[in-house]
Amino acid sequence: MTSPTDGLYLRQAGIGRGFRTLVLGAVGAFFLIPILASARYSVLGNHHHLTLSAYRSLFEDPNFRSSLELSLQVAIATVLLTGLLVIPTSIWVSVRIPKLRALLDVLSIVPLGVPSVVVVLGILGAYHGILNLILTSPFILAPIYVVLALPYSYRTFDTAVRSLDINTLVEAAQSLGASWSRTLVGVLLPNLRAGMIGALILAGAYALGEFVVASLLSFNTFPVYIVQIGLTAAAEAVAVSLVALLVAFVPLSLVAIVGGGRTKRRGVLATG
């Protein structure tokens, strides 16, 4: 049965579909056109014929590899530190000292309001002289990135924590005899997996892309390398940006697929 109102809905749905396509198309173009243009430029450059010379010179540049490796190492360290510090802290605070939550909420967004230059000056001032050894190691970047990424990592994870009745789950687990570590690994983390993966991805992505702190502390990370190349060789700079995009995209997609896949399997089991 169709009534006049059904017709109206159908028409509206039609308009909605068209509008949706338009918006999606515009947004897609907004993101894709620069990437495609970059790709085209990186293989044509100013030579007006197809060449992979930009990529070749890039891969032959020893700085390319070393800076990429450095960034990946720092990113992995940042992810590990976030996983070991931020995630247990967030859980601990919401279970044991919920009063501190408001304070952590505020603290976690402070990095957004403090310019990176100030952060660097603060670190130099605080550690100058005492820990020269640490300051010269690039791994000093990891703890800094853990803090600077807090607005993204902590917030993401905290949202997941809040969506769970974490106190009741903890008490239930303890009453059944579970130790703290068992409760964490066997009950909380499986239910917080999505939030945890999100937080770790954001921390890693932040570490991969951070420029100012690394540059000011004179570490040749990948973003610093991109900027340096960009000053001297245009085609190579574009090529390296595309490589950077892949470097970020591939692991993130992998994590998302692995994480999402598990959820889907559970969903299938759940309905079966």
Place this chain on the structure above:
Amino acid sequence: MPRVDLHLERLEKFYGSMHALDGFSLHVEAGELVVLLGPSGCGKTTALRSVAGLERLDGGRVIVGGIDITLQPTAKRNMGIVFQHYSLFPHLTAAQNIEFGLKIRRVGAPTRRRRAKELLELVGLSGLGDRFAHQLSGGQQQRVALARALAIEPSVLLLDEPLSALDAKVRISLREEIRRVQREVGIATIFVTHDQEEALAIADRIGVMRHGILEQLGSPAEIYAAPASEFVAEFVGKVNRIPGRATHKTTVESSGFGSFSVQSEVFVGTHYEVLVRPEHLGIRAEAQGSCRLVEMSFLGSSFAAHVQAPDGTRIVVSVSPEESVGLSVGEAVDIFQRGPTLLVLPQSGTRDPVVVPEFAGSE
């Protein structure tokens, strides 16, 4: 399952300046179901949580089967708890939830699976072991939570308002189910609720709590028929408060509802308030009656007749359908007493009873 008793000795707990448990003592026999009943903030949940070790006590001892466990952490206490909020682990199936405690105790997989199956059967959920929490109704989730609590063969079962999140129909059927399971398992149980009807329906004994102390402890019948205080009388069941003046050492004359014979001695000439249940009052149509029937509400098996005295005092009288014939709203009626009064209180000043009636068994 080990049949042990639970003994709570002078428990003390402060939240800041609030005295949540004020020398609270209770003994629960093996296999007995004691309901802790009271309004929110009376300390009933605190008492239950301190038995579980989820609340640290400021004083007193918790003794299970003769062993002092006051200082043991929750994980070592072997207590089965069903929480008010849904507490199933969302990433595990119902059966896996039930097996959780056994897994921690390193029970082998075949035994675990058999236990889970038995317990699902016990709580009436055979065949639903593969479901996740989000695929179960609220009542089913609480059944699984009960099975999970019983799986570890706990020494004591603690139920913290397990039915309060459920709708009325499920609540009634599940409370009967809980009672059946508890009898079958034969385990000392504390059940916390603020619902007096629930308490009366399932308890072996009810402990009515106020301000962190046990106001009265007794069988449901005792609590209902012989409340020890005004608070208990008001909290359990419905009660009318009728003001009047003592005209004889066992008679209080009210201003509009006639005279009441009370079970305890009163001082002639003093003003009192008589507490009496609606079903212990009767009503009859009487053209010369001093009261007026202002409202009749149908409750299914009976009517609640609202009656007003000339001075404006209103009371409720329970009327059977047969008795309701011939009564009409707006007409003059008379009230008569057909059962014992609960308490007689001095009308002003202190609200504590000076005279405690002793009529247990007088009915």
